[in-house]
Amino acid sequence: MKGLRNFWVFAVVFLVTVGILNFVEHTQQSRPDSVQHDIHLQTTSEASGQLVLGRAGGPRKPAKQQHRADLEDERYPFRPIEDVKISVQTGHFFGGDFEGLEPNCTIGKTVINCRYGSSVDPHTADALWYHIPSMGGASSVQKYHPKQLTIAMSMESSEYYPALDNKDFMRVFDIETTYRSCSQVPIFYFDYNPNQLSKIMKPAKPFEEKKTALVYVNSNCGAKSGRSDIMRQVLGLNHPTIPTHSYGNCDRNMEVNGHFDKVELISGYKFCVAMENSITKDYITEKLWQALEAGCVPVYMGPHNIAEFLPDPEAIIDYNKLGSPEALMKELERLASDKAAYEAKLSWKSRRLEQQSADFQAKVVGSAERQPHTRCQLCRVVLKNRYRPQNFTTCLWNETWTRDYHVKA
Ligand SMILES: *[C@@H]1O[C@H](CO)[C@@H](O)[C@H](O)[C@H]1NC(C)=O
């Protein structure tokens, strides 16, 4: 977990530097479970089934798919030990996570010496690794040998880093590892691994114990998505039965004594605000997952395809569908006065994994392939390519993915 801590320390420094989020908000978000690059669990979907559901056996369909992936790996003539070297070409905020030998990286029965670092010689490296937000939008990417692969990494959105949407910039990369689901190795804020699943499945506080109010914790008041303006209008409505309690820097109306645990705070409310700083397909951050963990019903504003990521499309109040502060407050009023309707929005918490949405189950299967961490999964992709070279393309060239890329909610 040391690497994880380093990640967050560097994440805070980086984000403060570029001014996306201010320090207070980020400290609140610095709970190491929102992004887990370091889950050292050799997970299978059976394991997640047991953990989440507290019962023997697991979801049948995901388990089979995982098995197929294993069989496919066995058809490669890997040696018992394989070396994969990935040369880190840019600065990045992941600290030790992208330096050194990655622990416990295997594929089938083969042990992968999966080595990352800025000291890995780029002339002989299997792949060159670039952190897109550190590149300033101008690429000077040059392969040192024809079999070398190039890797593009980002957890920041394309709205803040338009290079991600620039074909001239992106065409030099073979492999994408970003929040976009079209990545060969996606790196989501919620990794769908057993630890994280058991967190969001925690029961919510009872209806009667939660304040009938909307809780709002936001510190980046100028985000591109316009969330602060929307929330200022909500506050301006002064709703008589559903007040808005703001604890962040934007329109604060509540006392804050030092630091507080955001998840604990919002778990005491019936409704909580979870709005992304920018709206683009697949860009879903820890705000949503913190709300689902806390068991408040999130007023969510994010990408049009949010349902693909949720255990249940009904788990959120989708601001995009309501469209105005007035319509939002009317909906909150309706839910607050109808306990059954309110609880239906949390009913996914008492369902078994195989009863959650098919998309959610597929995400859990995908996560199993990335264990013990995405860095190892990148090494696996690079190693397979050594035996069976592929013509990789990144997201902008994926016709399935780009079909609805620019759909606004
Ligand atoms: C690697 O796996 C071993 C055996 O399962 C475990 O004891 C160890 O903690 C793991 N190391 C890391 C860094 O995860």
Ligand SMILES: *[C@@H]1O[C@H](CO)[C@@H](O)[C@H](O)[C@H]1NC(C)=O
């Ligand atoms: C294209 O993106 C979809 C996700 O939208 C993904 O499932 C698929 O594997 C991608 N195709 C390729 C060739 O990477």
Ligand SMILES: *[C@@H]1O[C@H](CO)[C@@H](O)[C@H](O)[C@H]1NC(C)=O
């Ligand atoms: C990759 O592209 C080359 C040139 O277009 C082609 O000859 C080759 O068959 C392709 N390989 C794969 C695995 O598709």
